[in-house]
Amino acid sequence: MDTNESPVTLVDARSNELSAWLAAIVDSSDDAIVSKTLEGVVTSWNRGAERLFGYSAAEAVGQHISLIIPEDRKAEEDDVLARLRRGERIDHFETVRRAKDGHLVPISLTVSPVRDVKGTVIGASKVARNITERIHAEEALRRVHAELEERVRARTAELSSANESLRVEMAERQRVEQERIQLLTRLVLAQEDERRRIARELHDQLGQQLTALRLTLETLKAQSVERSDLRVQIETLEELARQLDEDVAFRVWELRPTVLENLGVQAALTNYVRHWSKHFGIRAQLLTGQSTDERLTSEAETMMYRLAQEALNNVAKHARADHVDVVLERSAEHVSLIIEDNGVGFDASNAETIGEGLGLIGMRERAALVGADLQIESTPGRGTTVIVRAPVVAPAIKSA
Ligand SMILES: Nc1ncnc2c1ncn2[C@@H]1O[C@H](COP(=O)(O)OP(=O)(O)OP(=O)(O)O)[C@@H](O)[C@H]1O
Ligand SMILES: [Mg+2]
Numbered sequence: 001m002d003t004n005e006s007p008v009t010l011v012d013a014r015s016n017e018l019s020a021w022l023a024a025i026v027d028s029s030d031d032a033i034v035s036k037t038l039e040g041v042v043t044s045w046n047r048g049a050e051r052l053f054g055y056s057a058a059e060a061v062g063q064h065i066s067l068i069i070p071e072d073r074k075a076e077e078d079d080v081l082a083r084l085r086r087g088e089r090i091d092h093f094e095t096v097r098r099a100k101d102g103h104l105v106p107i108s109l110t111v112s113p114v115r116d117v118k119g120t121v122i123g124a125s126k127v128a129r130n131i132t133e134r135i136h137a138e139e140a141l142r143r144v145h146a147e148l149e150e151r152v153r154a155r156t157a158e159l160s161s162a163n164e165s166l167r168v169e170m171a172e173r174q175r176v177e178q179e180r181i182q183l184l185t186r187l188v189l190a191q192e193d194e195r196r197r198i199a200r201e202l203h204d205q206l207g208q209q210l211t212a213l214r215l216t217l218e219t220l221k222a223q224s225v226e227r228s229d230l231r232v233q234i235e236t237l238e239e240l241a242r243q244l245d246e247d248v249a250f251r252v253w254e255l256r257p258t259v260l261e262n263l264g265v266q267a268a269l270t271n272y273v274r275h276w277s278k279h280f281g282i283r284a285q286l287l288t289g290q291s292t293d294e295r296l297t298s299e300a301e302t303m304m305y306r307l308a309q310e311a312l313n314n315v316a317k318h319a320r321a322d323h324v325d326v327v328l329e330r331s332a333e334h335v336s337l338i339i340e341d342n343g344v345g346f347d348a349s350n351a352e353t354i355g356e357g358l359g360l361i362g363m364r365e366r367a368a369l370v371g372a373d374l375q376i377e378s379t380p381g382r383g384t385t386v387i388v389r390a391p392v393v394a395p396a397i398k399s400a
Helices: 007-028 047-053 071-085 132-223 228-255 258-263 265-280 298-319 359-369
Strands: 032-037 042-045 090-098 104-115 121-130 283-288 323-330 334-341 373-378 384-391
Touching: 032 047, 047 104, 047 121, 071 090, 071 104, 071 121, 104 132, 132 228, 132 359, 228 265, 258 265, 258 298, 265 283, 265 298, 265 323, 298 323, 298 334, 298 359, 298 384, 359 373, 359 384
Parallel strands: 283 323
Antiparallel strands: 032 042, 032 121, 090 104, 104 121, 323 334, 334 384, 373 384
């Protein structure tokens, strides 16, 4: 340090150095830094301002700041000046200014009052930051957002139309299923009617003719007391007629289970299993839990009975069994029927073994009509069990 210099000179030198230093900082800033008087006359204009607004410092200093204010923003500047006079600072105020070449520059503006040593506001310094890029980014973001919203809207519309066609399709399927059930119900009812008709005809015509035949044979036998050769043949014919009568009676009774109508499924099944066992020579018994007089709906009773018939027919036809258990069980909510044989069994999951028979399919459909559930458990070599479980309160059959 030079000790000859007076302290004042030293302070001056320091202060000059500091001013130059600050001027260099201001000049090198990317932001536009401008100062103006309280009347709005530009007093300084850094390089950042030259770059941002296109005017050189020589062109701008001494001009009114309205040089860069677009026509429709003039009022804004009056407001800024009024606030400055009150000593207020304006922070990050977003606006636009017009550059020398006429294009509009979006900026973020901070304006602070400049005071003299006594604290009086004598002017203002403005720092303006170019926010073009940010505005562009915001616009791009808005566009993307709008696009996204549009896509969501379009997708939602697409989905709701898909939803609607799905709803229509489901309704259509339900309608078709309803029709199928109605048709099946009509078929089952028609089948029962037809069976009754055939049973009546068999009974009324064939039955009577057979009775006539047996009576005639009896008369013939009485008249051939002397002819032992004829007598043997007549007795053979009598045995044939008796067999035939029995067969017809069995078929009639099979076709038209009057016991079922009159006494219910338990009595009808007891009867049926006994006759069936005798007819086919296979040991069979009906096992029941607590017996009850309570009846099911006639549709459910007929279903149970026909199902037992079909299952027992299958045993006679396919199983080569020598024993069958038929179990009828009743709980508060369900009636279950189980037909279990000790025959050869089959692979119930194999379509080929099941072949083209309609028995099992028919059983399933009849069970479904009264809301019952059918299961077939079978293993080759280990017998077959058919289980049907019907709700006590069966859904009403809808006839068309
Ligand atoms: N109790 C059983 N024991 C062994 N095999 C069985 C038994 N029940 C059914 N099957 C097998 O399942 C197949 C299908 O039975 P289903 O009753 O559907 O037809 P089907 O008796 O052959 O003909 P349909 O009943 O139409 O006169 C039978 O062909 C047989 O191979
Ligand atoms: Mg069958």
